[in-house]
Amino acid sequence: MALFIDTFVNRIDRKGRVSVPATFRAVLTGQSFHGIVAFPAFRYPALQCAGMDFMEKLNAGVNTIDLFSSAHDDLSVMLFADAKQLPFDGEGRVVLPTKLIDHARLGDLAAFVGRGQ
Secondary structure, eight states: OOOBOSEEEEEBOTTSEEEOOHHHHHHTTTOSSSEEEEEEOSSSSSEEEEOHHHHHHHHHHHTTSOTTSHHHHHHHHHHHTTOEEEEOOTTSEEEOOHHHHHHHTOOSEEEEEOOBO
């Protein structure tokens, strides 16, 4: 399994576009969605980003919890309600929605920090 490793800092343009590092894009090759899924991090002013395969694993974990329980409702909303599918453009960039930019307090730069799978 390929891993997200290293740290890259890329510029965010005035349209909210940022280039996803080529090594990160390579990890995502062959997935059902050609892009990343981004959602607000829970503990920090940052974004969690992953491929669709990781989101599917999260969904499988949520589905092990009783469907009609408060725990299921809380976890599914926390993980998926604010998640955004961000497709790659022809140059390997994604457009960051304003809500996510504001949550992560991003300015002109974004750091892509590898965290394994």
